[in-house]
Amino acid sequence: MNSFLRLLALGLLFSSAQAANPPREWTSSDGKSKFLGDLIEFSDKEVKIRRRSDFNQYRLPLDRLSKEDRDYIRGLLREKRRDTGLKEGVYAEKVTGQFVKGVSKQGLNYQLWGNPKLDGTKRYPIVIWLHGSGQSGTDNESQIGGAPKVWTSEDNQAERPCFLLAPQCPSADIGWKNQVADNLLAHIADLTEHLPIDESRLYLTGSSMGGFGTFSIAAKYPQVFAACVPLCGGGDVKSAEILKQTPFWVFHGDKDDMVPVERSRAIVAAVKQAGGELMKYTELEGAGHGITGLVYPRTDLHEWLFQQKKPNPAAK
The missing domain is CATH 3.40.50.1820 (Alpha/Beta hydrolase fold, catalytic domain)
Incomplete structure (x- = not known):
C-alpha cells in the first residue's frame, strides 16, 4: 500500500476514534502490562491516562506504550491538527x-x-x-x-x-x-x-x-x-x-x-x-x-x- 493510501486509511480510522474517544485498554511497549483507562491529555511526547480500576492518573511517555497505542495517539494529534487547520495550520x-x-x-x-x-x-x-x-x-x-x-x-x-x-x-x-x-x-x-x-x-x-x-x-x-x-x-x-x-x-x-x-x-x-x-x-x-x-x-x-x-x- 503506498503512502497516500496509508494516510487515507489511518485518517478515516482515527477520525472515527477521535469522535468516540471511548475508554481504552492500554498496553505497555513490552506487552507485559495492560489496563483499562480514559485518555485525559495527549501530546506528541506523552499521555495522561486515568486508570479505571482505581481512578489514579498517570503520565506516560509515548515510547512506554505499544505501537498500536502510539498510532492511536498520533491519529488523534492528526485530527486535532486538521481541526485547527483553517486558522493556524500550514495552509x-x-x-x-x-x-x-x-x-x-x-x-x-x-x-x-x-x-x-x-x-x-x-x-x-x-x-x-x-x-x-x-x-x-x-x-x-x-x-x-x-x-x-x-x-x-x-x-x-x-x-x-x-x-x-x-x-x-x-x-x-x-x-x-x-x-x-x-x-x-x-x-x-x-x-x-x-x-x-x-x-x-x-x-x-x-x-x-x-x-x-x-x-x-x-x-x-x-x-x-x-x-x-x-x-x-x-x-x-x-x-x-x-x-x-x-x-x-x-x-x-x-x-x-x-x-x-x-x-x-x-x-x-x-x-x-x-x-x-x-x-x-x-x-x-x-x-x-x-x-x-x-x-x-x-x-x-x-x-x-x-x-x-x-x-x-x-x-x-
Missing part, C-alpha cells in the same frame, strides 16, 4: 475565500480555494481540477480560467461546500502522468494532513489533456478518488478492469474536432464490457471541444458528484 494563509497561489513541497504549482468560515471540526470534499494542454507552464495563473470557478460560486458553496485545488502541469509534453501525477497525489495527501478535508470525498475532474489525466491518474491510484469527471478526453482501454471500481461521469461533444469522440466511447465501452456499472456517459449533440461551460454548471452533475463517497476502510 491557513491560503484559505481566504479566494484562489491563492502556492508551490507544493514537490515543486508543483497550484492554486487553492477554501472558505475560512467553514467549521474546522467538520470534514469537506475537495475537487481537483486538471486543465488542458494550453494552460501548461510555470506562470501558476493560466490553469484557473473560468472552468474551476463554478465550484466556488456562492450558490454552490452554500449548497455543497468544498475546497478546490487547481494544479498546473509544467509541460504539455509531460502531461498529467509519471512524476507530475505522483507529485500531485503527494500534494493532495499533504493537504489532507493539514486541512479539514474529507478523505472519502476526493473528486477528480479535467478537460482535454485534463480529461486524459483524469482517466490515467484514476487508473494509477484506483483507491483514492470517490468519483471522476473527465471531459473530452480518453483512457487506455487496458485499464478498464481497474477503472470499473470508481464512479465516473464522462462527457464528450460529438463534433469535437480536437479529441475524437471515439476516445471516450472506447473507454466507456471497455469498462462496461469489463462489468463496470459505475460509469455514466453523456455525449453532447452538436458540441465541439470546448464543453466546460456546458458541463460544469449542470446541477445534476453537482448533485451526483457530491453524493459519491468512498467506503471507510476502518469499517472493513
Whole structure:
C-alpha cells in the first residue's frame, strides 16, 4: 500500500476514534502490562491516562506504550491538527475565500480555494481540477480560467461546500502522468494532513489533456478518488478492469474536432464490457471541444458528484 493510501486509511480510522474517544485498554511497549483507562491529555511526547480500576492518573511517555497505542495517539494529534487547520495550520494563509497561489513541497504549482468560515471540526470534499494542454507552464495563473470557478460560486458553496485545488502541469509534453501525477497525489495527501478535508470525498475532474489525466491518474491510484469527471478526453482501454471500481461521469461533444469522440466511447465501452456499472456517459449533440461551460454548471452533475463517497476502510 503506498503512502497516500496509508494516510487515507489511518485518517478515516482515527477520525472515527477521535469522535468516540471511548475508554481504552492500554498496553505497555513490552506487552507485559495492560489496563483499562480514559485518555485525559495527549501530546506528541506523552499521555495522561486515568486508570479505571482505581481512578489514579498517570503520565506516560509515548515510547512506554505499544505501537498500536502510539498510532492511536498520533491519529488523534492528526485530527486535532486538521481541526485547527483553517486558522493556524500550514495552509491557513491560503484559505481566504479566494484562489491563492502556492508551490507544493514537490515543486508543483497550484492554486487553492477554501472558505475560512467553514467549521474546522467538520470534514469537506475537495475537487481537483486538471486543465488542458494550453494552460501548461510555470506562470501558476493560466490553469484557473473560468472552468474551476463554478465550484466556488456562492450558490454552490452554500449548497455543497468544498475546497478546490487547481494544479498546473509544467509541460504539455509531460502531461498529467509519471512524476507530475505522483507529485500531485503527494500534494493532495499533504493537504489532507493539514486541512479539514474529507478523505472519502476526493473528486477528480479535467478537460482535454485534463480529461486524459483524469482517466490515467484514476487508473494509477484506483483507491483514492470517490468519483471522476473527465471531459473530452480518453483512457487506455487496458485499464478498464481497474477503472470499473470508481464512479465516473464522462462527457464528450460529438463534433469535437480536437479529441475524437471515439476516445471516450472506447473507454466507456471497455469498462462496461469489463462489468463496470459505475460509469455514466453523456455525449453532447452538436458540441465541439470546448464543453466546460456546458458541463460544469449542470446541477445534476453537482448533485451526483457530491453524493459519491468512498467506503471507510476502518469499517472493513
